[in-house]
Amino acid sequence: MPKVLISDKMDPRAAAIFRERGIEVDEITGQTPEELKAIIGQYDGLAIRSSTKVTKDILDAATNLKVIGRAGIGVDNVDIPAASAKGVIVMNTPFGNSITTAEHAIALMFALARQLPEANAQTQQGLWPKNGFMGVEVTGKTLGLIGAGNIGSIVASRALGLKMKVVAFDPFLTPERAVEMGVEKADLDTLLAKADFITLHTPLTDQTRNILSKENLAKTKKGVRIINCARGGLVDEAALKEALDSGHVAGAALDVFATEPAKESPLFGTPNFICTPHLGASTDEAQVNVALQVAEQLSDYLLDGGITNALNVPSLSAEEAPKLKPYMALAEELGSLVGQLEGDKIQGVSVEVEGHAAELNQKPITAAVLAGLMRVYSDTVNMVNAPFLAKERGLDVREVRHDREGDYQTLVRVTVKTEAGDKSVAGTLFGNAQPRLVELFGIKVEADLAGHMLYIVNQDAPGFIGRLGSTLGEANVNIGTFHLGRRNQGGEAVLLLSVDGAVSEEVLADICKLTGVKTVKLLRFA
Ligand SMILES: NC(=O)c1ccc[n+]([C@@H]2O[C@H](COP(=O)([O-])OP(=O)(O)OC[C@H]3O[C@@H](n4cnc5c(N)ncnc54)[C@H](O)[C@@H]3O)[C@@H](O)[C@H]2O)c1
Numbered sequence: 001m002p003k004v005l006i007s008d009k010m011d012p013r014a015a016a017i018f019r020e021r022g023i024e025v026d027e028i029t030g031q032t033p034e035e036l037k038a039i040i041g042q043y044d045g046l047a048i049r050s051s052t053k054v055t056k057d058i059l060d061a062a063t064n065l066k067v068i069g070r071a072g073i074g075v076d077n078v079d080i081p082a083a084s085a086k087g088v089i090v091m092n093t094p095f096g097n098s099i100t101t102a103e104h105a106i107a108l109m110f111a112l113a114r115q116l117p118e119a120n121a122q123t124q125q126g127l128w129p130k131n132g133f134m135g136v137e138v139t140g141k142t143l144g145l146i147g148a149g150n151i152g153s154i155v156a157s158r159a160l161g162l163k164m165k166v167v168a169f170d171p172f173l174t175p176e177r178a179v180e181m182g183v184e185k186a187d188l189d190t191l192l193a194k195a196d197f198i199t200l201h202t203p204l205t206d207q208t209r210n211i212l213s214k215e216n217l218a219k220t221k222k223g224v225r226i227i228n229c230a231r232g233g234l235v236d237e238a239a240l241k242e243a244l245d246s247g248h249v250a251g252a253a254l255d256v257f258a259t260e261p262a263k264e265s266p267l268f269g270t271p272n273f274i275c276t277p278h279l280g281a282s283t284d285e286a287q288v289n290v291a292l293q294v295a296e297q298l299s300d301y302l303l304d305g306g307i308t309n310a311l312n313v314p315s316l317s318a319e320e321a322p323k324l325k326p327y328m329a330l331a332e333e334l335g336s337l338v339g340q341l342e343g344d345k346i347q348g349v350s351v352e353v354e355g356h357a358a359e360l361n362q363k364p365i366t367a368a369v370l371a372g373l374m375r376v377y378s379d380t381v382n383m384v385n386a387p388f389l390a391k392e393r394g395l396d397v398r399e400v401r402h403d404r405e406g407d408y409q410t411l412v413r414v415t416v417k418t419e420a421g422d423k424s425v426a427g428t429l430f431g432n433a434q435p436r437l438v439e440l441f442g443i444k445v446e447a448d449l450a451g452h453m454l455y456i457v458n459q460d461a462p463g464f465i466g467r468l469g470s471t472l473g474e475a476n477v478n479i480g481t482f483h484l485g486r487r488n489q490g491g492e493a494v495l496l497l498s499v500d501g502a503v504s505e506e507v508l509a510d511i512c513k514l515t516g517v518k519t520v521k522l523l524r525f526a
């Protein structure tokens with residue numbers, strides 16, 4: 001039974017789902033990194049929000065971990081490259097808290113426009129400050145939207161409902177989508193010059209870090225109000241403090257800070273500055289959404305191999321997973337075969353699919369080929385880290401999908417590029433389920449790739465099989481299955497034999513000495 005750890009505070013429905021689906025679950029929150037490190041090795045899955053920092057150090061201790069699920073959007077608390085290198089899938093729940101976060105941005109915009117927190121505080125102090133809080137309307141004002149993805153587009157729709165104009169800066173926003181959203185697409189400088197309010201909705205990347213820098217803040221309209229419910233680090237906090245103090249920026253609301261938890265900040269106490277402690281996603285509705293979603297996603301993967309919302313591996317729906325499973329087994333066997341036969345000589349890999357295979361999602365098939373191929377180098381390779389390892393080794397990976405009708409109803413072909421030329425193996429599924437090799441380096445040969453196998457290339461000649469049988473028999477090596485193919489009569493022949501156990505170096509050397517033998521190799525399949 002797979003075991004999952006919930007290490008951040010999460011709606012109890014997440015644990016209930018794991019249990020209902022037959023997964024053992026522990027809920028242990030508030031651990032130090034050392035405490036987490038001590039127990040993480042027991043778990044197949046880890047469900048987190050933003051408090052748990054999944055560092056390389058934690059991942060190194062996570063010897064059984066297969067999947068991390070973030071109940072939320074941002075995954076900056078997970079070392080994704082380290083997870084990928086370990087073959088651990090990282091998933092998030094990209095839509096469950098979008099409305100809630102967009103509403104928080106709108107709430108902060110109104111709080112700034114009418115100085116609600118300070119007016120509330122002074123009223124409750126008995127000051128009745130009727131003349132101290134002259135606000136501004138949002139109607140007719142321009143909202144500058146930096147980042148027009150899930151949350152940004154919801155904010156835009158709400159702002160349009162409030163009769164605001166919306167100007168959006170997002171390099172990935174197409175003109176068609178901008179029209180559909182009812183916003184004006186602009187470059188950053190135009191947005192900065194036009195906006196009465198600016199709201200940020202991008203991830204924190206090298207391009208977005210300090211996107212509201214001192215220089216860019218200086219380009220904004222005097223009296224602008226700024227809202228950040230996305231990620232700390234998008235706004236230069238020191239420059240914002242200066243701009244608030246000088247009155248150039250009339251107000252700023254931050255839900256997120258460059259360092260969190262933000263226990264101190266030069267911004268604290270600044271007039272017209274308001275903040276919340278990363279509450280963007282904190283509503284009952286959003287927390288139920290993300291908890292349910294993360295539990296279902298982790299369960300799908302751990303129980304059926306379904307992959308949804310993964311950030312480091314192609315998605316694979318729970319409906320696709322059972323159809324793809326035998327193909328992935330076939331792909332892994334073909335990858336393993338070429339990996340064992342050609343190993344270091346491989347410079348590039350092409351994965352072709354035809355027939356029924358061409359109707360499927362090819363990415364997982366390719367990833368499985370690479371996993372089989374790269375396993376020659378490491379036992380810990382799986383379809384998550386194999387594409388990264390292949391890239392690290394500089395392998396050129398290509399995918400080809402054929403519409404043509406071939407000899408087989410379904411076929412996966414793996415061709416590796418070597419200095420000696422391209423070499424190709426192909427396989428099919430018997431009865432839609434049973435992987436079977438059908439071609440090996442241009443020679444038709446039918447074989448199940450399983451257990452210990454002997455690969456022999458020899459000159460086709462009478463008497464060879466008898467001599468080989470005797471050599472193996474004398475060495476007490478039992479032959480399970482025997483598959484033979486040849487290019488033409490008297491030409492090069494290929495033999496694939498399954499044998500009951502490993503064959504010693506001495507026996508391999510004896511086979512090498514048999515007349516006509518060109519190559520002998522012991523192969524190992526799962
Ligand atoms: N405060 C919270 O509690 C909270 C809750 C949920 C999400 N978030 C954060 O909100 C942010 C947005 O989330 P989302 O779901 O809308 O993400 P998203 O991926 O749907 O949208 C992000 C948008 O930013 C755009 N973008 C990327 N680089 C850009 C750049 N250099 N300049 C301008 N735009 C750029 C992308 O094209 C994309 O459209 C994320 O950082 C997320 O982590 C915060």
Ligand SMILES: O=C(O)CC[C@@H](O)C(=O)O
Pocket residue numbers: 049050071072073074075097278280281282
């Ligand atoms: O879990 C939270 O409270 C914050 C979530 C938010 O930052 C996100 O990126 O989804």
